[in-house]
Amino acid sequence: xxxxxxxxTGAEIFFECLRREKVEHIFGFPGGAVLxxxxxxxxxxxxxxxxxxxEQGAVHAAxxxxxxxxxxxxxxxxxxxxxxxxxxxxxxxxxxxVPIVVFTGQVPSHLIGNxxxxxxxxxxxxxxxxxxxxxxxxxxxxxxTIRKAFYIASSGRPGPVLVDLPKDVINSKCEFxxxxxxxxxxxxxxxxxxxxxxxxxxxxxANAKRPLLYVxxxxxxxxxxxxxxxxxxxxxxxxxMTLQGLGAFPGTDELSLGMLGMHGSYxxxxxxxNCDVLVSLGARFDDRVTGNVDTFAKNAYKIHVxxxxxxxxxxxxxxxxxxxxxxxxxxxxxxxxPKAPDIQDWWHQINEWKDECPMQxxxxxxxxxxxxxxxxISEKTNGNAVIVTDVGQHQMWTAQYYKYNFxxxxxxxxxxxxxxxxxxxxxxxxxxxxxxxxxxxxxxGGFQMNIQELITAAAYKVPVIFxxxxxxxxxxxxxxxxxxxxxKYSFTDLSASNPDFVxxxxxxxxxxxxxxxxxxxxSLLDKALAVKDRPVLIEFKVVKDDLVFxxxxxxxxxxxxxxxxxxxxxxxxx
Amino acid sequence: xxxxxxxxxxxxxxxxxxxxxxxxxKGFNLTSISIGETEIHDISRMTVVTEGDNxxxxxxxxxxxxxxxxxxxxxxxxxxxxxxxxxLIKISLSKGSMEQVKNINDIFxxxxxxxxxxxxxxxxxxxxxxIDAAVNVLxxxxxxxxxxxxxxxxxxxxxxxxxxxxxxxxxxxxxxxLIKEPK
Ligand SMILES: Cc1ncc(C[n+]2csc(CCOP(=O)(O)OP(=O)(O)O)c2C)c(N)n1
Ligand SMILES: [Mg+2]
Numbered sequence: 001x002x003x004x005x006x007x008x009t010g011a012e013i014f015f016e017c018l019r020r021e022k023v024e025h026i027f028g029f030p031g032g033a034v035l036x037x038x039x040x041x042x043x044x045x046x047x048x049x050x051x052x053x054x055e056q057g058a059v060h061a062a063x064x065x066x067x068x069x070x071x072x073x074x075x076x077x078x079x080x081x082x083x084x085x086x087x088x089x090x091x092x093x094x095x096x097x098v099p100i101v102v103f104t105g106q107v108p109s110h111l112i113g114n115x116x117x118x119x120x121x122x123x124x125x126x127x128x129x130x131x132x133x134x135x136x137x138x139x140x141x142x143x144x145t146i147r148k149a150f151y152i153a154s155s156g157r158p159g160p161v162l163v164d165l166p167k168d169v170i171n172s173k174c175e176f177x178x179x180x181x182x183x184x185x186x187x188x189x190x191x192x193x194x195x196x197x198x199x200x201x202x203x204x205x206a207n208a209k210r211p212l213l214y215v216x217x218x219x220x221x222x223x224x225x226x227x228x229x230x231x232x233x234x235x236x237x238x239x240x241m242t243l244q245g246l247g248a249f250p251g252t253d254e255l256s257l258g259m260l261g262m263h264g265s266y267x268x269x270x271x272x273x274n275c276d277v278l279v280s281l282g283a284r285f286d287d288r289v290t291g292n293v294d295t296f297a298k299n300a301y302k303i304h305v306x307x308x309x310x311x312x313x314x315x316x317x318x319x320x321x322x323x324x325x326x327x328x329x330x331x332x333x334x335x336x337x338p339k340a341p342d343i344q345d346w347w348h349q350i351n352e353w354k355d356e357c358p359m360q361x362x363x364x365x366x367x368x369x370x371x372x373x374x375x376x377i378s379e380k381t382n383g384n385a386v387i388v389t390d391v392g393q394h395q396m397w398t399a400q401y402y403k404y405n406f407x408x409x410x411x412x413x414x415x416x417x418x419x420x421x422x423x424x425x426x427x428x429x430x431x432x433x434x435x436x437x438x439x440x441x442x443x444x445g446g447f448q449m450n451i452q453e454l455i456t457a458a459a460y461k462v463p464v465i466f467x468x469x470x471x472x473x474x475x476x477x478x479x480x481x482x483x484x485x486x487x488k489y490s491f492t493d494l495s496a497s498n499p500d501f502v503x504x505x506x507x508x509x510x511x512x513x514x515x516x517x518x519x520x521x522x523s524l525l526d527k528a529l530a531v532k533d534r535p536v537l538i539e540f541k542v543v544k545d546d547l548v549f550x551x552x553x554x555x556x557x558x559x560x561x562x563x564x565x566x567x568x569x570x571x572x573x574x
Numbered sequence: 575x576x577x578x579x580x581x582x583x584x585x586x587x588x589x590x591x592x593x594x595x596x597x598x599x600k601g602f603n604l605t606s607i608s609i610g611e612t613e614i615h616d617i618s619r620m621t622v623v624t625e626g627d628n629x630x631x632x633x634x635x636x637x638x639x640x641x642x643x644x645x646x647x648x649x650x651x652x653x654x655x656x657x658x659x660x661x662l663i664k665i666s667l668s669k670g671s672m673e674q675v676k677n678i679n680d681i682f683x684x685x686x687x688x689x690x691x692x693x694x695x696x697x698x699x700x701x702x703x704x705i706d707a708a709v710n711v712l713x714x715x716x717x718x719x720x721x722x723x724x725x726x727x728x729x730x731x732x733x734x735x736x737x738x739x740x741x742x743x744x745x746x747x748x749x750x751x752l753i754k755e756p757k
Contacts, residue, residue: 123588124591127588127591127592127595128595128596128599131642132642132643135587135588137587152642184642185645186583186584186641186642186643186644186645187642308640309636309639309640310633310636310637310640312636313629313632313633314633317629
């Protein structure tokens with residue numbers, strides 16, 4: 001006989017599944033197709049729903065939550081426009097391998113395909129930007145589909161999964177069966193690395209004269225930072241990190257060379273160019289890292305550890321691929337090392353490069369610069385804050401000057417480069433991380449792209465310090481215009497049209513400050529850091545036309561790396 | 575070089591679309607694609623003909639494997655296998671051409687499946703190059719319309735029972751033979 005209590009509505013099954021998946025937070029926005037879910041949500045106390053003001057904000061918040069905590073972020077939105085508003089966030093999560101599950105409402109099954117009110121084929125739209133997606137066709141499939149969605153999103157190489165829920169499915173009833181074990185025959189991520197490959201790699205590293213670890217976000221996702229530190233320290237190996245890899249290894253450690261790639265440090269890029277064994281750990285040879293693939297680490301024997309086989313040999317052909325979980329592989333690799341490599345000369349060379357061209361910026365003309373602001377934030381927080389950046393020059397300067405101590409502290413949109421990411425993502429972070437300072441750092445342009453989420457921050461009293469780096473320009477585009485497009489500053493000058501950011505903050509009920517004086521930076525940061533129960537906003541008005549250096553031009557080789565302004569007309573500004 | 579790839583996929587909503595999306599999204603060449611049922615009720619077989627160098631082929635196979643809906647991916651090109659395609663070719667008839675078309679049809683072991691006063695439709699089955707040859711010969715008579723099914727293919731001999739895909743071993747094996755010594 002069937003237990004009567006096991007007959008549930010779709011809405012009940014939905015929340016029961018979330019409870020079993022240990023979901024504590026959902027970021028969402030209601031609408032017609034999900035009214036039944038919101039009706040049920042009204043009585044639920046085992047999870048918190050955070051009301052955003054735009055569905056894109058919900059997805060970025062879920063991403064921030066997931067990146068900071070390692071848990072799967074959850075989004076709930078309505079059909080049609082609610083669903084299409086999530087697209088940018090989903091694409092962002094796909095590019096940066098962020099585990100999120102997005103639930104979208106859908107028109108009733110019998111209306112699908114009829115151009116019904118608020119109908120959009122969101123499964124079709126998101127097919128190329130999700131790890132997988134589902135349309136739940138009957139209530140009998142609901143629980144299993146949700147189970148699969150969480151499993152797929154969080155396992156292997158993580159990524160976004162979308163589940164489309166037709167209204168009639170949510171409204172109908174069936175027996176609740178939660179599958180304990182679930183197998184997906186077409187999905188078996190490889191976790192354990194091939195031991196022979198690992199041995200070969202260890203041998204190559206041990207015999208290297210000029211080895212280099214090239215570390216990506218995969219190390220952080222696998223939870224392998226500690227294993228990385230052990231491996232690097234035991235063998236005194238230099239470590240350079242990608243944008244997403246920052247935080248995988250402490251930025252203050254003497255083995256750290258900082259970031260590599262387009263805006264990487266001079267010495268990190270020289271090390272890549274000259275190394276004889278390159279060990280890629282959870283990185284994907286992205287074009288912002290490699291520049292010209294033909295000359296990237298051209299003399300190096302390449303070892304590539306990744307959980308996703310498609311990453312191997314996609315952009316750069318490697319010598320030893322090792323497929324599996326990078327954390328496990330690091331443990332085995334450490335054990336398999338026959339000896340530490342003898343690389344004193346190599347370190348000597350790297351340190352020479354450091355002296356040759358250190359990271360530096362103009363700091364004696366009394367004008368405020370982003371690098372200074374970031375340096376001060378780094379000092380004030382001892383590299384222990386969670387830093388959520390937007391996209392542009394300020395993002396690169398943050399990557400260069402913030403010395404991250406911990407993994408999951410650098411939250412940024414790397415693959416898609418989505419302006420408008422920082423404000424909502426930092427709100428998501430605040431629900432995952434307690435007791436550490438959280439900074440959202442945006443440019444004046446990107447800050448306005450999800451500015452509506454300030455009210456979410458204010459309403460939930462999230463302890464985020466919103467920093468606006470206001471250079472009155474779409475700075476990164478301005479930089480390319482100056483360097484590569486004949487100084488035609490086409491539609492990038494915002495100085496006449498930016499809002500008064502202090503008034504904006506105040507309108508949302510957020511205590512807000514502004515300065516263009518380097519001498520006020522520390523005191524303002526102290527003031528903001530003292531506030532722990534609500535958001536604060538600080539606008540830093542910085543020099544308008546600074547450029548991010550070093551820079552390897554897009555598709556270029558390390559030999560083309562520029563380290564300062566070369567245009568003589570502009571040199572005077574230096 | 576042309577490659578014939580056999581893909582076993584979940585027989586449900588969207589699996590075909592996912593593969594088509596993959597090819598267009600990644601800019602992979604797609605010469606022909608066909609899909610149909612298999613001996614297992616919830617599994618379909620797609621046969622994809624594509625073109626590219628080794629690195630691209632490697633990516634195509636890995637990307638296909640990565641899809642959650644694919645159960646097994648095999649590049650048949652190097653394996654001992656049979657390929658067949660079916661074509662329906664409608665040819666216009668003029669005075670005296672009927673006999674010639676019939677002869678050609680016989681040579682290619684085709685079937686006449688429809689005939690009117692002005693046209694004749696023949697069905698030819700075989701490896702794709704046989705169909706190409708037939709089309710070439712028939713062209714001068716005036717081909718009004720043509721439909722080709724796309725290739726279906728199977729390995730010869732006993733069927734491989736293993737249907738669980740393995741992401742890594744194949745590429746590892748291939749790579750380990752290519753290992754260079756450190757410079
Ligand atoms: C949604 C979106 N639109 C356009 C771009 C292109 N883009 C990249 S950086 C940038 C300028 C960003 O300006 P701002 O937010 O002020 O930051 P800054 O570079 O000045 O620090 C633009 C427009 C983008 N990355 N994302
Ligand atoms: Mg700006």
